[in-house]
Amino acid sequence: MGNIVVSLxxxxxxxxxxxxxxxxxxxxxxxxxxxxxxxxxxxxxxDIDATVEAIVNAVKQAEQMANIQVKSVYVNIAGGYTNxxxxxxxxxxxxxxxxxxxxxxxxxxxxxxxxxxxxxKEIIDIIPxxxxxxxxxxxxxxxGMVGVRLEVDANLIVASCTxxxxxxxxxxxxxxxxxxxxxxxxxxxxxxxNDDEKExxxxxxxxxxxxxxxxxxxxxxxxxxxxxxxxxxHITNDISIILKISSADAEKIKRQYGVASASMIKNDExxxxxxxxxxxxxxIHIIEVAEIIEARLSEMIYLIRNEINNSGxxxxxxxxxxxTGGGMFNIKGIQEVTQSYFDVPVRFGYPNYxxxxxxIYAASVGIAMYxxxxxxxxxxxxxxxxxxxxxxxxxxxxxxxxxxxxxxxxKIKEFFADFF
Numbered sequence: 001m002g003n004i005v006v007s008l009x010x011x012x013x014x015x016x017x018x019x020x021x022x023x024x025x026x027x028x029x030x031x032x033x034x035x036x037x038x039x040x041x042x043x044x045x046x047d048i049d050a051t052v053e054a055i056v057n058a059v060k061q062a063e064q065m066a067n068i069q070v071k072s073v074y075v076n077i078a079g080g081y082t083n084x085x086x087x088x089x090x091x092x093x094x095x096x097x098x099x100x101x102x103x104x105x106x107x108x109x110x111x112x113x114x115x116x117x118x119x120x121k122e123i124i125d126i127i128p129x130x131x132x133x134x135x136x137x138x139x140x141x142x143x144g145m146v147g148v149r150l151e152v153d154a155n156l157i158v159a160s161c162t163x164x165x166x167x168x169x170x171x172x173x174x175x176x177x178x179x180x181x182x183x184x185x186x187x188x189x190x191x192x193x194n195d196d197e198k199e200x201x202x203x204x205x206x207x208x209x210x211x212x213x214x215x216x217x218x219x220x221x222x223x224x225x226x227x228x229x230x231x232x233x234h235i236t237n238d239i240s241i242i243l244k245i246s247s248a249d250a251e252k253i254k255r256q257y258g259v260a261s262a263s264m265i266k267n268d269e270x271x272x273x274x275x276x277x278x279x280x281x282x283x284i285h286i287i288e289v290a291e292i293i294e295a296r297l298s299e300m301i302y303l304i305r306n307e308i309n310n311s312g313x314x315x316x317x318x319x320x321x322x323x324t325g326g327g328m329f330n331i332k333g334i335q336e337v338t339q340s341y342f343d344v345p346v347r348f349g350y351p352n353y354x355x356x357x358x359x360i361y362a363a364s365v366g367i368a369m370y371x372x373x374x375x376x377x378x379x380x381x382x383x384x385x386x387x388x389x390x391x392x393x394x395x396x397x398x399x400x401x402x403x404x405x406x407x408x409x410x411k412i413k414e415f416f417a418d419f420f
Contacts, residue, residue: 003377004030006062006179007187007367008055008073008171012040012231013209013326015054017062018356018364019070019380022372029353030068032361033061042229043078043211045166048173055174071379072177074371076363077124079185079213080227081163085156086129087115093147100133100142104150112154122164124181125157129221140220155221157183179378182367185215185225188324190373191366192349193217197319203308204349206362207300207327209233214304216313224311228303232327235296242292243284249273253289260297260333262290293331301341320345326360 009016019031035057039050059070089112093100109126117123131139133147142150164181171178189204198217206213210231216224235258240250253273259265265287272281308314321342328334329348339346350358351365371377 003372003375004068004380005368005371005376006070006073006378006380007182007364007371008058008075008176009184009361009364009367010040010045010051010055010076010167010170011037011208011363012043012211013037013233014360015051015058016361016364017055017058017070017073018361018368019062019066019068020365020368020372027353027369027372029356029365031062031064031066032356032364033058033063033065034360035061039170041210043081043208043213043227044163045170048166048170051170052173055170055176059174059176067382069381070176071381072179073171073378074179074182074367074376075167075171076184076187076367077159077163077167077181078211078227079183079215079222079225080211082124082157082159082183082225083121084222084225085115085117085158087112087154087156089113089152089154091150093150098146098148100145100147100150102143105131105143105152108150108152109154112152113156115156117156117158120161121158122161123156124159124164125183125186127155127157127186127221129153129155129219155223157186177379179376180371182370183222183225184363184367185213185222187367187370188362189215189217189222189366190370191351191362192322192324195220197322200318201313201316202319203313203317203321205304205321205323205325207231207323207325207329209327212300212304212325212327214307214311216308216311216317218313218316224313226307226311228307230300230303232325234300235293235327235331238292238296239289243273243282243288244276245273245282245284246276253284254293255330257286257289258293258331259290260331260337261294262287264333265290294337297328297331297334297337301338305341317344320347322347322349324349324359324362326358329359 004021007018015035015037017033021028035054037054039047045051089108091108130153131142132151133142133145134149168178198220201218204215208231210233212228212231214226236250240247269286270283275282335346351361
């Protein structure tokens with residue numbers, strides 16, 4: 001059994017919990033849980049009790065699927081609500097033979113944290129950009145090298161103390177401990193982007209329910225992040241208000257019939273929806289829906305392009321733009337329409353794993369992958385297994401003990417039952 005990580009994605013419309021392990025370099029998903037969340041507005045927690053309820057519900061689902069009791073989680077914070085500070089750390093190599101060890105790396109990263117930040121801010125993460133050994137730069141991993149002086153150029157992720165404390169308070173009130181707070185684009189990029197894209201320059205556009213996170217990676221590091229206050233719910237609200245139908249019906253129409261441009265409608269259809277007053281039905285032309293979506297999408301894409309342009313990286317996106325998140329995913333033709341606004345490649349990104357192959361799971365999958373790659377884990381307990389079970393027995397020379405697991409077939413059946 002490898003390390004097990006539990007990730008918690010708190011979003012404006014839903015909370016997602018994912019339990020995963022890294023076993024022999026293989027990423028395995030053990031359990032997933034989702035719950036509607038009404039305690040978050042535009043990426044900020046505004047109702048702790050409602051958020052706690054959503055966390056508890058999502059955790060229970062994941063626990064039942066994985067047959068594991070969760071005690072701690074890694075939780076996300078929206079990238080747009082953080083700031084990136086660049087700083088340098090410098091140390092002298094400690095060993096007599098001048099070989100750089102992992103302890104030296106930890107010390108130099110710790111040295112980079114020594115920086116003055118505003119009183120209402122706190123450092124939540126530090127991301128090494130490059131290491132420098134005796135003047136030689138662009139080193140990704142200096143462990144094992146020989147040198148006298150070790151430096152690091154690092155990006156410090158700083159966030160509002162209030163935002164961080166409200167996240168921690170919500171998780172703790174749900175009966176869990178916080179293993180760490182992960183900047184959402186760092187996690188999401190682990191599941192969505194490849195190393196070449198992050199090295200060449202890429203914009204990750206994560207469209208949520210009420211906000212859109214725009215994050216830019218260059219030379220392997222996060223160099224810019226910003227949130228804009230528009231998302232998929234704005235499209236739903238436009239359809240609801242203009243066509244005078246309920247939000248639930250508007251969401252169904254968007255998902256089933258939504259296209260990014262009215263020019264994509266070849267044969268106009270008419271659908272019937274119950275009137276808000278509850279008397280009779282209302283006829284709606286599909287082309288009307290397309291025109292509403294196209295108008296709002298044009299505004300959203302304009303705002304995205306404007307933010308990327310203001311960042312100064314518009315002409316540095318050699319790997320293009322990757323769109324993820326549930327806000328736009330079900331609208332046909334998004335990729336083509338977005339492409340028409342940019343002179344770089346545009347593609348969709350989502351986790352390529354059975355059961356979570358949807359952009360709504362990008363953050364939770366990415367956080368788990370990121371922490372497992374850092375060889376970290378969460379606190380868990382194995383719950384009492386069901387009558388049908390199998391025993392995973394390790395070799396005699398293995399340090400791990402026998403672990404009871406639910407039947408593999410049973411887990412697969414339960415897993416797919418939640419999605420199909």
